[in-house]
Amino acid sequence: MNFIKRGFLSVSRKKTKSLILLAVIFILGNVISGSISIQQATDNVETSIKERLGAAATVELDYEKIDQMSEEEHMNLEISNLDLELIKQIGELSYVKYYDYSFSTWLGSDTANSYLGEGVEERYEYDGPSYDFQLKGVNYAPVLDFEEGIGNLLEGRAFEDQEVENGSSVAIISKKLAEINDLQIGDNITFTNSVYSYDYTTGEEKLETSRDVILEVIGLFNPTSVSVEEGDRDQGMFDYMNMEYQNTVYVPNEVVISEVTYQFEEYLKYDEEYAAIVEEEGISMTDYYIPIFVLNSPEDSRSFAEEVQPLLPEIYKVSSSGDQYDSIAAPVESMSKLAGYVLLIAVVATVLIIGLVVLLFLRDRKHELGIYLSLGERRARVVGQILLEVMVVALIGITLSLFTGNLLAQGISETLLNAENTQNQYHDMIYYSELDAYQTNVTMDDVMASYEVKLDFSYILIFYIVGLLTILVSTIIPLIYIVRLNPKKIMM
Amino acid sequence: MILEAKELNYFYQDGDSRRYVLKDTNVGFEKGKFYTILGQSGSGKTTLLSLLSALDSPHSGNVLFNEQDIKKIGYEKYRRNNVGIIFQSYNLIPAFTAVENVLVPMAITENEIPEDQKTVAYNLLDYIGIVKSKADRPVNKLSGGEQQRVAIARALATNVELILADEPTGNLDEEMEQEIIDIFKKLAHEHDKCVVVVTHSNEIAQQSDQTFMLQKGKLSAYE
Ligand SMILES: Nc1ncnc2c1ncn2[C@@H]1O[C@H](COP(=O)(O)OP(=O)(O)OP(=O)(O)O)[C@@H](O)[C@H]1O
Ligand SMILES: [Mg+2]
Numbered sequence: 129m130n131f132i133k134r135g136f137l138s139v140s141r142k143k144t145k146s147l148i149l150l151a152v153i154f155i156l157g158n159v160i161s162g163s164i165s166i167q168q169a170t171d172n173v174e175t176s177i178k179e180r181l182g183a184a185a186t187v188e189l190d191y192e193k194i195d196q197m198s199e200e201e202h203m204n205l206e207i208s209n210l211d212l213e214l215i216k217q218i219g220e221l222s223y224v225k226y227y228d229y230s231f232s233t234w235l236g237s238d239t240a241n242s243y244l245g246e247g248v249e250e251r252y253e254y255d256g257p258s259y260d261f262q263l264k265g266v267n268y269a270p271v272l273d274f275e276e277g278i279g280n281l282l283e284g285r286a287f288e289d290q291e292v293e294n295g296s297s298v299a300i301i302s303k304k305l306a307e308i309n310d311l312q313i314g315d316n317i318t319f320t321n322s323v324y325s326y327d328y329t330t331g332e333e334k335l336e337t338s339r340d341v342i343l344e345v346i347g348l349f350n351p352t353s354v355s356v357e358e359g360d361r362d363q364g365m366f367d368y369m370n371m372e373y374q375n376t377v378y379v380p381n382e383v384v385i386s387e388v389t390y391q392f393e394e395y396l397k398y399d400e401e402y403a404a405i406v407e408e409e410g411i412s413m414t415d416y417y418i419p420i421f422v423l424n425s426p427e428d429s430r431s432f433a434e435e436v437q438p439l440l441p442e443i444y445k446v447s448s449s450g451d452q453y454d455s456i457a458a459p460v461e462s463m464s465k466l467a468g469y470v471l472l473i474a475v476v477a478t479v480l481i482i483g484l485v486v487l488l489f490l491r492d493r494k495h496e497l498g499i500y501l502s503l504g505e506r507r508a509r510v511v512g513q514i515l516l517e518v519m520v521v522a523l524i525g526i527t528l529s530l531f532t533g534n535l536l537a538q539g540i541s542e543t544l545l546n547a548e549n550t551q552n553q554y555h556d557m558i559y560y561s562e563l564d565a566y567q568t569n570v571t572m573d574d575v576m577a578s579y580e581v582k583l584d585f586s587y588i589l590i591f592y593i594v595g596l597l598t599i600l601v602s603t604i605i606p607l608i609y610i611v612r613l614n615p616k617k618i619m620m
Numbered sequence: 621m622i623l624e625a626k627e628l629n630y631f632y633q634d635g636d637s638r639r640y641v642l643k644d645t646n647v648g649f650e651k652g653k654f655y656t657i658l659g660q661s662g663s664g665k666t667t668l669l670s671l672l673s674a675l676d677s678p679h680s681g682n683v684l685f686n687e688q689d690i691k692k693i694g695y696e697k698y699r700r701n702n703v704g705i706i707f708q709s710y711n712l713i714p715a716f717t718a719v720e721n722v723l724v725p726m727a728i729t730e731n732e733i734p735e736d737q738k739t740v741a742y743n744l745l746d747y748i749g750i751v752k753s754k755a756d757r758p759v760n761k762l763s764g765g766e767q768q769r770v771a772i773a774r775a776l777a778t779n780v781e782l783i784l785a786d787e788p789t790g791n792l793d794e795e796m797e798q799e800i801i802d803i804f805k806k807l808a809h810e811h812d813k814c815v816v817v818v819t820h821s822n823e824i825a826q827q828s829d830q831t832f833m834l835q836k837g838k839l840s841a842y843e
Contacts, residue, residue, distance in 0.1 A: 129723040141715040504700025616675040
């Protein structure tokens with residue numbers, strides 16, 4: 129009858145003690161498994177929400193910081209532009225899947241009509257400058273917006289590297305725009321780059337000069353449909369955004385730069401005062417880039433930000449689409465924190481309580497243990513027997529609490545989330561960010577919906593490891609008692 | 621000599637002074653003989669036995685088993701392979717049956733035990749006077765005499781040649797005492813074991829092959 133058999137025999141013969149130990153482990157196991165369940169669920173929320181928020185990041189002015197500056201600081205503030213070299217340097221980081229830095233301008237057209245929204249036919253004419261179309265520069269030939277699913281290419285093709293490099297006169301327009309203007313792939317679309325002068329005293333604008341921008345349509349895109357429920361309070365906003373996107377024209381970045389430069393230089397001819405300032409301060413219109421970096425995974429955003437921040441000029445910051453998570457998921461996060469504390473306390477309590485219970489039981493069995501030692505049993509095996517006995521009971525208790533604790537967590541988190549939800553209705557002030565286009569808006573309801581206490585493999589694995597390890601640690605302390613037993617004192 | 625004690629010293633610290641229980645004690649035991657050790661209460665009999673059975677170590681001196689220092693053999697190893705110990709208070713595992721108690725040392729020892737340990741255990745118990753129906757009973761449901769028989773069977777289970785017993789009949793009536801003593805005689809004379817029994821009963825001492833008297837920390841031959 130070796131020590132393993134002895135252990136099993138002891139557990140089955142001393143039923144009352146085994147049941148007491150089982151009950152204690154079961155109760156504590158429920159607390160541990162409940163808190164692990166909740167943490168797993170909140171972790172899942174984080175990953176799934178961040179997945180939905182996307183993995184885009186940008187570098188932009190930290191408006192929040194600027195707002196908080198004192199007047200004096202404001203006066204001394206010198207905003208330097210983002211260096212193209214820096215953007216490229218950041219773009220080469222390993223976290224970045226692909227990136228683009230674009231430049232946009234708005235142009236009108238004498239021949240092409242813009243999209244005005246669904247069911248809007250009337251067009252009212254007026255004489256002033258019209259800037260109906262946004263020319264969006266592209267450096268990343270496959271077009272980042274298409275890769276990111278903001279729009280999708282329906283017909284034709286994206287750019288070729290050659291075209292981007294040379295600034296060829298090619299364009300990708302929306303299918304809608306093509307339909308309105310009866311355009312096919314291979315047709316030309318003509319925009320007008322008009323230069324107006326502005327009279328500061330009368331406020332009148334006068335057309336001074338203009339040039340045509342003729343672009344060959346090489347592709348048609350469609351905005352990826354976003355379902356908006358009827359009567360949603362964001363409906364108006366959505367319609368506007370959609371209209372703006374339908375009127376967006378993707379062109380190689382060089383095309384935009386050339387048009388902007390033309391307009392700027394022409395304008396200076398009619399505004400001598402401003403020309404003087406420009407001369408003096410060396411203002412250029414073409415070095416203000418907005419970079420968009422698409423990261424390999426949403427999880428990279430934190431390390432990406434940490435690595436990039438030191439490279440940036442003052443008052444710039446890294447914004448990631450995942451940043452939104454922190455503001456919406458506050459209730460979930462606070463629950464995760466709570467579960468973390470509960471887990472920690474439960475583990476400590478388990479170590480103490482199980483340690484004490486096992487010690488009491490061992491004192492009761494001092495005689496038996498002394499007998500084994502007097503018969504020449506190795507202390508390690510006596511220790512092994514006790515460990516085995518506790519672990520067998522622990523395995524049963526933990527397996528039982530695996531399920532009940534999970535159920536418990538479901539009930540508790542429902543109550544907690546509902547209570548928290550009503551408290552956290554208001555967000556901080558939200559600043560407009562270039563990133564907005566690259567992230568889906570995620571609401572509190574989405575967070576709630578993605579919260580789910582599951583009984584999955586990783587939970588089971590983590591719980592078994594944490595549970596058994598905790599009990600192992602709590603048993604090790606009283607085992608020192610065995611090591612110090614003196615069989616002579618016990619037996620003789 | 622299967623067992624020898626050489627110049628054993630053992631003391632308890634009593635404040636600043638040492639109170640010697642054993643002082644330069646020498647003794648030797650042979651196989652096939654039944655020994656008794658007599659002595660007044662408090663004379664150090666249990667202390668001596670604890671040293672001979674390696675449950676404690678002397679402050680100086682040696683215990684030799686078959687000419688080999690038991691310290692060299694290793695106390696634990698000596699206990700599991702070379703000696704069977706019987707205590708006054710039986711020291712059985714109450715949750716286990718008689719036969720299970722006998723099986724415990726069989727798994728601990730490194731000595732050869734025949735394949736079917738359970739049968740060996742039942743036979744051993746039967747030989748000592750515990751029938752099968754009692755062998756399957758938890759030991760706390762056996763009488764004192766029966767329990768001590770189980771303890772003897774346990775001491776014999778590892779097939780050792782040396783049996784040490786500390787007042788094995790101290791809790792038993794005279795009739796039962798005689799039966800136990802008969803077992804010890806049989807073990808020594810028929811099975812060639814060396815049996816050393818600590819007692820304060822003169823009747824038991826008279827039945828032994830040799831008696832030692834423990835007095836003032838020294839052993840001397842009696843009669
Ligand atoms: N832990 C201890 N601390 C101090 N003195 C002790 C201790 N244990 C025993 N003694 C003393 O050592 C002496 C020998 O004790 P021991 O138990 O060997 O005597 P014994 O001959 O077996 O007595 P008995 O016949 O009553 O069983 C006694 O005087 C006892 O008081
Ligand atoms: Mg004694």
